[in-house]
Amino acid sequence: MSERVLQDSAGVEMVPPLSDDLDSLACLLDVALSAVGSGRDERGGPLPLGGPVAIADDVRRALVNQALPATGTDPALVLAQLSRILAAGAADPTHPFCAAHLHCPPLAVGVxxxxxxxxxxxxxxxxxxxxxxxxxxxxxxxxxxxxxxxxxxxxxxxxxxxxxxxxxxxxxxxxxxxxxxxxxxxxxxxxxxxxxxxxxxxxxxxxxxxxxxxxxxxxxxxxxxxxxxxxxxxxxxxxxxxxxxxxxxxxxxxxxxxxxxxxxxxxxxxxxxxxxxxxxxxxxxxxxxxxxxxxxxxxxxxxxxxxxxxxxxxxxxxxxxxxxxxxxxxxxxxxxxxxxxxxxxxxxxxxxxxxxxxxxxxxxxxxxxxxGREGLGALVDRCHELATYAASRVARHRRLQLWATPVLTTVVFSYTARTDSSAVNAVLRRRLLFAGKAVVGRADLNGAVWLKLTLLNPQASKTDIDRLLDAIVAAGEEEDR
Ligand SMILES: Cc1ncc(COP(=O)(O)O)c(C=O)c1O
The missing domain is CATH 3.40.640.10 (Type I PLP-dependent aspartate aminotransferase-like (Major domain))
Known part of the structure; x- marks a missing residue:
């Protein structure tokens, strides 16, 4: 037993490993990454199902309604449980349908x-x-x-x-x-x-x-x-x-x-x-x-x-x-x-x-x-191309209206409803969110509600864009019956 390890009267270690204990850290990381994988599989999409109340309930249950209990539990177990809940309840910027915000999927090497x-x-x-x-x-x-x-x-x-x-x-x-x-x-x-x-x-x-x-x-x-x-x-x-x-x-x-x-x-x-x-x-x-x-x-x-x-x-x-x-x-x-x-x-x-x-x-x-500059530039170009492609699809779609040609990687458009387009666009966006299907952005311009795709995922494909637009139109049609 190292003399640096403090124990209580029952011989239980009082100070958990610190960050210099690379072996313990590696074990905890294994546990955490595997829990992230399970949580992500459980979610299965860009966002968890159910909206704010259901997701807050999951977090409260995992914490047994108490973020600070009187006594602790095995750190690896807690890490695994809570990492799974966080991942299952995450908005996933690596998912091509998570396209609302300036919220990028980070590079693994950066993480x-x-x-x-x-x-x-x-x-x-x-x-x-x-x-x-x-x-x-x-x-x-x-x-x-x-x-x-x-x-x-x-x-x-x-x-x-x-x-x-x-x-x-x-x-x-x-x-x-x-x-x-x-x-x-x-x-x-x-x-x-x-x-x-x-x-x-x-x-x-x-x-x-x-x-x-x-x-x-x-x-x-x-x-x-x-x-x-x-x-x-x-x-x-x-x-x-x-x-x-x-x-x-x-x-x-x-x-x-x-x-x-x-x-x-x-x-x-x-x-x-x-x-x-x-x-x-x-x-x-x-x-x-x-x-x-x-x-x-x-x-x-x-x-x-x-x-x-x-x-x-x-x-x-x-x-x-x-x-x-x-x-x-x-x-x-x-x-x-x-x-x-x-x-x-x-x-x-x-x-x-x-x-x-x-x-x-x-x-x-x-x-x-x-x-390098070129490597990052290629990612920027890729997202710009995706935005240009999305805008061309929107411009040709009979139920969608494009605001303007994208300058960077943002595409602003609206679903043209038979009734009140602003109301339909606002609700269809929430409908996609609560169903865990897509995270689509919103811009209020000239007094109307518009939809926004902020495309920052260089791994997204044109097929992903097609499917995302299809999901938006389908949600609009459901809302605009
Ligand atoms: C143009 C612009 N400036 C500033 C900010 C704020 O940046 P941050 O959220 O990193 O503080 C944002 C956020 O989206 C932005 O779009």
Whole structure:
């Protein structure tokens, strides 16, 4: 018996194995993966049957209505039971009919790398908790800054929890860079909701975010932006930031980045580009031209847990000039004392809003190296082709109406009902969800309910798309009798 094993008076081990016990970990992983397989087989589709009440009941039963019992049970047994329940009740992004959200099926190598990060449990709030991990992050940021068109020797950035946090950082830096006054943020009416919520979190007033109109293709109108910014200036307000979107959540549309940048510059505003979705196009030589002008941004949000096939979270925040991160600088003795820094120990605190921070950069580094730009670009192209195919099928279907040609991997369309199309589309989507048949997205546009396929599964086939559209039409017909 190792002297490190603590026992209670009855000789029962009190401290379960820690992550350095790789043999125990391997056994637990075997148990967990086999339970995931059983749970997935039990589910048999993209989503469990039965809707929210039935699935919540399954979870409560597995927990015996008590997530924290007084005494524990064999860890392998608990892991097996609960992993099976989680998998059986999962929305499965690897299933081709799970096509609603920017929720990608992660690459197996990325999941394995994520596990390595969990095993080693590095924390990027200080170098002495993450010596190699902090350099992995620096290298990842340099490579992605270069990909975005920035000069990596000047640029800076950090790995984030996702687009929401990256957008918050962009707005925070914009606010701090702006002259004092009533700060205004200009974003298209299709910008992600996190822009408005972040402005609120930053203490801006409720009118701070000005909606700029878009054209029918969902792109910000630069002339309307000019008018809105000029009007704000006339009212004595401070145009602090313009947020352009490269890949809107609803349509995948990309604002005219060059023209928007020109207007933003003219008014001295910070330009943040939310490329959380569309940033993935940088990997594809075919689609990369869609992002022309990206490097004109002061800051950029990218999400590799969307068009990057990494497990959540894998957000990235980039700044054109690393000195722009200065407002985040923080000095605390327990994490980055000045004398440590003078002695050559990197200070990590001034990059992020978070303190404890997992080494998400590691799985990004593994996937970037493993697939390379071309490998990732091929996945982007594949999903784009699937979207183009789906749109062509929709356009030819007598009961379906296409909103617009897909820009990235999103197809927006509606089932044309004999009665109220909006109501039928809303209900048919829920009908598919509750039957566990398909996870289809929804977009409310021009006051009507539309359906949305966000195609991020490069292994899906054209036959899968045909069958998914057939299932949608069948659900529509059942609802529209
Ligand atoms: C355009 C855009 N920006 C930001 C976000 C927020 O990203 P996250 O969910 O990673 O915080 C999303 C989410 O879908 C998005 O579509």
């Amino acid at each position: 394995a790398a994520d596990l390595v990060a969990a095993v080693l449990n590095q924390s990027l709030d200080s170098w002495d908790q993450a010596p190699a991990a902090s350099e992995f992050e620096r290298q990842v940021i340099d490579s992605l800054a270069h990909l975005a068109g920035y000069d990596p020797s000047v640029a800076g950035g950090v790995v984030t929890s996702g687009g929401t946090e990256s957008n918050l950082m962009g707005l925070l830096l914009a606010r701090d860079a702006a002259a004092t006054g009533q700060a205004r943020v200009f974003a298209s009416e299709l910008a992600h909701f996190s822009v408005a919520r972040n402005a609120q979190l930053l203490g801006m007033d409720p009118q701070a975010v000005v909606d700029v109109p878009t054209d029918r293709a969902g792109r910000m109108d630069p002339d309307a932006l000019e008018v809105a910014m000029t009007a704000a200036l006339r009212r004595g307000e401070q145009p602090a930031a313009v947020v352009a979107t490269a890949g809107t959540t609803d349509l995948g549309s990309i604002d005219p980045l060059v023209d928007v940048a020109t207007v933003a510059r003219r008014h001295g505003a910070w330009l943040h580009i939310d490329a959380a979705y569309g940033g993935g196009a940088l990997f594809s030589s075919r689609l990369q031209p869609l992002l022309a002008g990206l490097a004109g941004a002061d800051s950029i949000a990218l999400d590799l847990h969307k068009l990057g096939w990494l497990p959540i979270p894998a957000g990235v925040f980039l700044v054109h000039d690393h000195t722009a991160l200065a407002p985040l600088a923080t000095r605390v003795a327990y994490l980055n004392p000045a004398d440590d820094e003078n002695a050559g120990i990197p200070s990590l605190l001034g990059r992020s809003l978070r303190t404890t921070r997992r080494a998400d950069a590691f799985k990004i580094a593994v996937c970037l190296r493993a697939l």
